[in-house]
Amino acid sequence: MGNLTHDEIQALAEHCEKAELQAYEITKITDDYPQMTYEDAFDIQWEARRRKEARGTKIVGMKMGLTSWAKMAQMGVEQPCYGYLADYFSVPDGGDIRMDELIHPKIEAEIAFVTKAPLKGPGVHIGDVLRATDFIVPAVEVIDSRYKDFKFDLKSVIADNSSSTRFITGGCMASLDEVDLKTLGVVMEINGEVVATGAGAAVLGHPAASVAMLANMLGERGEEIPAGTFIMTGGITAAISVKRGDAISVRYQGLGTVSARFV
Ligand code: OOG
Ligand code: MG
Numbered sequence: 367m368g369n370l371t372h373d374e375i376q377a378l379a380e381h382c383e384k385a386e387l388q389a390y391e392i393t394k395i396t397d398d399y400p401q402m403t404y405e406d407a408f409d410i411q412w413e414a415r416r417r418k419e420a421r422g423t424k425i426v427g428m429k430m431g432l433t434s435w436a437k438m439a440q441m442g443v444e445q446p447c448y449g450y451l452a453d454y455f456s457v458p459d460g461g462d463i464r465m466d467e468l469i470h471p472k473i474e475a476e477i478a479f480v481t482k483a484p485l486k487g488p489g490v491h492i493g494d495v496l497r498a499t500d501f502i503v504p505a506v507e508v509i510d511s512r513y514k515d516f517k518f519d520l521k522s523v524i525a526d527n528s529s530s531t532r533f534i535t536g537g538c539m540a541s542l543d544e545v546d547l548k549t550l551g552v553v554m555e556i557n558g559e560v561v562a563t564g565a566g567a568a569v570l571g572h573p574a575a576s577v578a579m580l581a582n583m584l585g586e587r588g589e590e591i592p593a594g595t596f597i598m599t600g601g602i603t604a605a606i607s608v609k610r611g612d613a614i615s616v617r618y619q620g621l622g623t624v625s626a627r628f629v
Pocket of ligand 2 (some may be wrong): 598
């Protein structure tokens with residue numbers, strides 16, 4: 367059920383997307399629209415996505431967020447959310463990320479899936495996801511909530527495309543029988559210093575559960591995950607703030623290193 371009008375959805379999508387494109391802070395939407403529902407929040411996210419596609423931007427994948435206890439505790443939110451990834455979010459491994467295009471970025475170590483068969487909820491489970499997975503790759507997500515001081519509630523963050531802004535994909539892929547995603551370890555370093563460590567099971571017990579949840583959440587809107595979709599399953603550890611000049615590198619057990627520099 368939605369409580370906002372069509373015009374309010376349009377205006378709020380423009381409001382959030384402008385803050386993203388021009389890198390400025392806004393206050394959380396529920397302050398001004400306390401009656402906003404989850405359906406309204408997703409309508410705002412999908413409207414911003416539609417606006418981007420209408421300008422020729424390509425959607426290149428999806429992400430789940432707030433899928434680990436570390437992240438849920440850090441943000442004070444107890445439910446996962448999803449967002450889309452646009453073509454210009456993608457940064458090559460070893461590349462530069464421009465601080466002047468962002469507000470207050472943080473980095474997250476994630477496992478990404480690439481599918482080979484469609485997944486459509488409701489009722490999608492881990493078994494379906496494992497069967498539909500082509501391969502996995504390591505990824506680092508850069509999040510940049512448009513909300514002041516990263517302070518939001520779940521509805522507001524959904525409307526803001528779940529804080530999505532940049533991502534870096536590693537070049538080392540694995541099939542699911544080559545890795546144990548529950549015990550797969552990650553070590554995050556900034557300027558050579560270890561800042562966070564974790565293992566895949568932090569993400570809903572198994573990162574494939576995150577893909578299943580995405581399929582089921584999309585199913586509620588009649589949408590599916592098409593074959594060939596790149597999906598980031600959510601930060602394994604808490605997100606770590608970065609500043610200009612930082613060199614980041616995340617090591618994934620058996621899957622190499624993903625690195626970037628904030629300039
Ligand atoms: C929301 C996005 C969280 C993740 O991997 O948990 C996210 C936020 O914390 O700003 O991408
Ligand atoms: Mg993330």
